[in-house]
Amino acid sequence: MPPYTLNPSRRTTKYLRITITREGIIKVSKPRHITTPQMEAFLVSKSDWINSTLEKIKSAQTKNPAQPKLTKKDFIRLREIALHLATTKLALFNKHYNFSYKNIVIRNQKTRWGSCSRKGNLNFNYKIALIPEHLADYIIVHELSHLGQFNHSHKFWDLVAETIPNHHELRRELRNIHL
Numbered sequence: 001m002p003p004y005t006l007n008p009s010r011r012t013t014k015y016l017r018i019t020i021t022r023e024g025i026i027k028v029s030k031p032r033h034i035t036t037p038q039m040e041a042f043l044v045s046k047s048d049w050i051n052s053t054l055e056k057i058k059s060a061q062t063k064n065p066a067q068p069k070l071t072k073k074d075f076i077r078l079r080e081i082a083l084h085l086a087t088t089k090l091a092l093f094n095k096h097y098n099f100s101y102k103n104i105v106i107r108n109q110k111t112r113w114g115s116c117s118r119k120g121n122l123n124f125n126y127k128i129a130l131i132p133e134h135l136a137d138y139i140i141v142h143e144l145s146h147l148g149q150f151n152h153s154h155k156f157w158d159l160v161a162e163t164i165p166n167h168h169e170l171r172r173e174l175r176n177i178h179l
């Protein structure tokens with residue numbers, strides 16, 4: 001039986017209850033009328049469930065380790081790096097495409113790497129500053145290509161492939177990076 005902490009019994013606790021926090025800490029609430037041996041027998045009877053839950057938490061943590069919290073200062077610095085990266089790479093790849101774009105904006109987004117507006121503004125997630133350069137290149141070319149094709153048609157992917165021929169592979173690689 002893995003170690004657990006006992007919540008101080010409160011009058012309101014009616015049932016013996018086991019909870020496992022997202023950090024994998026086992027907490028037990030014991031009503032007063034339940035004896036310690038009864039409680040331990042209950043825990044043992046639930047040990048399969050407890051162990052499988054702990055396993056799940058452990059594997060989730062290795063797949064997606066908790067990212068350290070960024071300070072406001074870190075974010076501002078990363079946003080500067082991302083803006084510099086996007087600006088120079090757009091200029092470079094646009095020597096090939098020759099589209100015209102307006103503003104380049106760096107955002108803190110939870111769900112996307114970049115976007116392109118019909119007005120020709122290009123938005124990028126500040127996290128392009130944290131990923132391998134070849135993946136940032138793909139994201140930048142993807143949004144740039146939307147200026148030629150505002151969709152995800154074959155024509156769009158052909159445009160992307162003009163400068164990033166291995167985009168299929170890169171998209172797969174990018175899916176393994178958690179935003």
Ligand SMILES: [Zn+2]
Nearest residue numbers: 142146151152
């Ligand atoms: Zn797109």
